Amino acid sequence: MAQMPENIKGAMLTCILSDTLEFRSPTTTQEDTAIAHALAKDLGVDIAEYAAQMFAAKSDVSSFSEAELLRMDSKEYEVDGKKFRVSVLETTSPATVLNRKDALMAAMPGVATEDGADQVLLFVVDILNEEATMLIPNDFTKSVAEKSFGATVTGDSVVLPGVMSRKKQIIPNIKA
Numbered sequence: 001m002a003q004m005p006e007n008i009k010g011a012m013l014t015c016i017l018s019d020t021l022e023f024r025s026p027t028t029t030q031e032d033t034a035i036a037h038a039l040a041k042d043l044g045v046d047i048a049e050y051a052a053q054m055f056a057a058k059s060d061v062s063s064f065s066e067a068e069l070l071r072m073d074s075k076e077y078e079v080d081g082k083k084f085r086v087s088v089l090e091t092t093s094p095a096t097v098l099n100r101k102d103a104l105m106a107a108m109p110g111v112a113t114e115d116g117a118d119q120v121l122l123f124v125v126d127i128l129n130e131e132a133t134m135l136i137p138n139d140f141t142k143s144v145a146e147k148s149f150g151a152t153v154t155g156d157s158v159v160l161p162g163v164m165s166r167k168k169q170i171i172p173n174i175k176a
Contacts, residue, residue: 006043013039014054021090021127022051026168052092055127059093066100066107070120075166080176085117088166094126094133101157105137119144121174125164132163132170147175 016036020028023036040047061069074087089097097104108120119140123132134149135157136142142153151158163169 002042009039009043010045013043013045013050017047017051017054018058021125021164022047022055024127024130025165027165055090055092059091059096061089061091061097066103067111069097069100069104070107070111070122071115074120075171076115076117077171077174079174082119082176083117084174085112085115085120086166086170086174087120087122088125088132088170089122090125090127090164092127094124094129097124098133098157101135105135105156108135108137121170123160123163123166123170127164130162130164132160133157134160144174144176148173 013036016032016039019025020032020036023033036047039045040050064072069089070085070087072087073089074085077084077086091097104122108122112118112120121141121144122135124135125132134141134145134151136145136153137156145151145153145158145160149158149160149163151160
């Protein structure tokens with residue numbers, strides 16, 4: 001890695017910290033941690049400080065429409081004949097996104113229809129508190145949340161402690 005240009009080292013470090021949520025995600029490997037620390041040392045970067053700045057910048061979603069937010073980091077997934085767009089917004093400022101909850105829920109049916117999905121599932125991942133808030137715009141998503149995560153849903157959202165990874169914790173648990 002020593003001969004690698006600094007901008008490439010910086011890009012690699014940024015990617016690792018983003019993908020692992022600064023080593024909080026269950027997808028984090030020992031290699032991720034070792035390489036990130038080596039890159040940070042080479043660059044003279046404090047990982048915690050850099051990650052905080054990175055996540056703060058990522059948390060500013062004010063310039064995006066609700067439809068853009070729902071599609072920004074999403075994957076299509078099918079279970080039991082139902083097509084889902086599973087969207088994740090990772091943030092250190094969940095209130096910024098959740099303040100737009102009503103508008104996001106209002107946009108979900110249109111995005112689902114345009115994208116050929118039965119339902120959009122939105123998870124707002126709170127990086128610092130290591131939990132996700134799932135929006136519950138209707139009885140179907142309420143049922144999905146209760147069956148998939150053993151949650152008790154009483155309103156238009158539900159907090160799922162420890163849920164941070166779409167790949168390892170959300171998708172494998174989705175039940176229609």
